[in-house]
Amino acid sequence: MSTGQAVAPALETLREEIAAAAPRVDRGECDTRSALRRLGEHDLLALGAPGNRDGRLPEAAHLVEQIAACCLSSAFSLWAHRMTIEYLQLAPHSQAGALLPELRAGRLIGCTAMAPALRDVSGVEEVPVRARRDGGELVLDGPIRWASNLFPEAVIVLPVHLGGRDRAVVCLRATDEGVRIHQPPRLLALGATASSSVTLTGVRVPRGNVLSEDLxxxxxxxxxxxxxxxxxxxxxxxxxxxxxxxxxxxxxxxxxxxxxxxxxxxxxxxxxxxxxxxxxxxxxxxxxxxxxxxxxxxxxxxxxxxxxxxxxxxxxxxxxxxxxxxxxxxxxxxxxxxxxxxxxxxxxxx
Ligand SMILES: Cc1cc2nc3c(=O)[nH]c(=O)nc-3n(C[C@H](O)[C@H](O)[C@H](O)COP(=O)(O)OP(=O)(O)OC[C@H]3O[C@@H](n4cnc5c(N)ncnc54)[C@H](O)[C@@H]3O)c2cc1C
Missing domain, CATH: 1.20.140.10 (Butyryl-CoA Dehydrogenase, subunit A, domain 3)
Known part of the structure; x- marks a missing residue:
């Protein structure tokens, strides 16, 4: 892959650390947040976001590839985190953008619950989480069947169904009232990525946390x-x-x-x-x-x-x-x- 090599000096050390931790991560004795924090310390979590605007998406791909080679759990968490940063940067007007510095530093963790968005626009099935307008807010009810990085400090981005053909993409926190994260199931691998399902009951999303109404x-x-x-x-x-x-x-x-x-x-x-x-x-x-x-x-x-x-x-x-x-x-x-x-x-x- 002809990717930029600017990440190389920091990457060498980080890769060794992540490789050394991989067996413990695989056994679920520690989770993937420490890798994200270390990458955040080196400002490597937002390369190329959004849409390769800074020309550094090849470096981001190189980074993900190198980490996947030693620990897919860490690389998968990195992918989910990096995508969450992408979503927030695609909506610079939103109030959720205020979370970006903490996400870039790896102190907050990004969670992409966007698989239903891809399924919806491809015509496979409709987004399952329903939303109704209440004043300036959206009120959410429904399931997130799977998402990863569901840690307590997670920032979750998901699509919601407003009825008819109307959809929106919203951002919420794992700690918001009405967000119930279920006990993660035991997995064949990736058990350290906090992958599970979520039930949303009456979760209120302010207008500023709506990233888009054009799914x-x-x-x-x-x-x-x-x-x-x-x-x-x-x-x-x-x-x-x-x-x-x-x-x-x-x-x-x-x-x-x-x-x-x-x-x-x-x-x-x-x-x-x-x-x-x-x-x-x-x-x-x-x-x-x-x-x-x-x-x-x-x-x-x-x-x-x-x-x-x-x-x-x-x-x-x-x-x-x-x-x-x-x-x-x-x-x-x-x-x-x-x-x-x-x-x-x-x-x-x-
Ligand atoms: C460990 C783990 C982590 C995950 N993390 C995330 C995450 O961070 N974010 C996220 O968004 N998602 C996440 N997912 C969900 C993942 O991206 C897929 O959406 C999910 O695994 C698809 O499987 P399913 O059984 O839920 O869905 P289904 O879509 O029901 O798929 C089951 C099977 O049926 C097929 N199928 C699908 N639709 C139809 C149809 N209409 N008719 C006939 N066949 C159909 C599928 O191709 C598949 O073979 C995660 C899943 C796992 C297992």
Whole structure:
């Protein structure tokens, strides 16, 4: 990926720290907030926000990729946090913008509950949270089926349904009255990312925390960044798996050499596309972004499977990086847009 390297000096140290903590994070003995705070100390949480305005989205993609290579949990929390900053920066007039300095510093944590927004504008299903106007406020009721970074200091961005064709994007706090975060379920991986569901009951959102009332326009503005940084999660994990596979291609495992070479070539090609789209996200056609994200999910899964095959029993033991990556890679087909949604949407462009 031809990404900027300006983050490199700080990144080297941070990557080592995050890699060292990865086994504990994977076991759920600590969560992903410390990584976000460390990135915030180096002012690395808002690179390229919004829409590559400062030309640093390639650096953001490089950062996500490098962290995903050592700990997908931390990288996924970073993605969610970075997207929340994107949403607030896309609505500079909103009063929620006052939260940006604390988010950039990693002292508040960003939570993107925006999967239903993508599903709504694509025609899959309507946004489930209902909102009614009451004076200058919106009053929210309904479910957030999944969101990550649901820590007590979370700033949550979500779409709401105002009836008919009217939608809005709003910002609230995990501590607001009427926000009930459910006990997180045990997960195959990413257990340290505070991923769970939420019930909203009569949650009041002041007008200043409404980021947009044009859902399709808002989605169109953030989707390139959303998909670019998700793809960086995939290339980071795929690159780590292929590197781990490389040392095992000897003896009888030489039979996997062609498969490994094919996956490496696909990774290089994907990184090239990722770098180009990160540098000019507004120019990317939606179908190309969806194809890139789908290829990333598939590649990560195939690379993790190859690594597991080459590492044998060691890869089956929980606690090894090979095993962790196998479980981490299983997330990509379920991450919104899911593999099913990506394939369905792409079938419409065929
Ligand atoms: C650990 C974890 C963390 C997450 N974090 C976040 C987050 O931070 N933010 C966020 O917004 N979301 C988050 N999600 C949700 C995620 O992005 C997806 O929305 C979710 O995993 C999709 O699965 P589902 O079972 O909820 O949904 P469904 O959409 O019901 O998907 C189930 C299956 O049915 C298919 N399907 C979907 N719609 C239809 C249809 N109309 N007809 C037929 N088949 C259909 C899907 O392709 C999929 O194969 C997270 C999920 C997990 C597991």
């Amino acid at each position: 399709p326009g808002f989605v169109a503005a953030f989707r390139p960044t959303f998909l670019v940084l998700q793809t960086a999660l995939c290339t980071g994990l795929a690159g780590a798996s292929l590197e781990a596979a490389q040392s095992r291609l000897t003896g009888l495992n030489a039979v996997f050499a062609d498969e490994a070479a094919t996956l490496r070539a696909r990774l290089e090609e994907l990184r090239r596309r990722l770098g180009a789209h990160a540098a000019d996200p507004a120019a990317a056609a939606v179908a190309d972004l969806l194809r890139m994200r789908l290829e990333g999910a598939r590649l990560a899964g195939e690379a993790a499977r190859l690594e597991a095959a080459l590492h044998g029993g060691a890869g089956y033991a929980v606690g090894t990086p090979t095993n962790r990556r196998l479980r981490e890679a299983a997330f990509f087909p379920a991450q919104s847009p899911t593999e099913g949604q990506l394939r369905w949407e792409l079938s419409k462009y065929a």
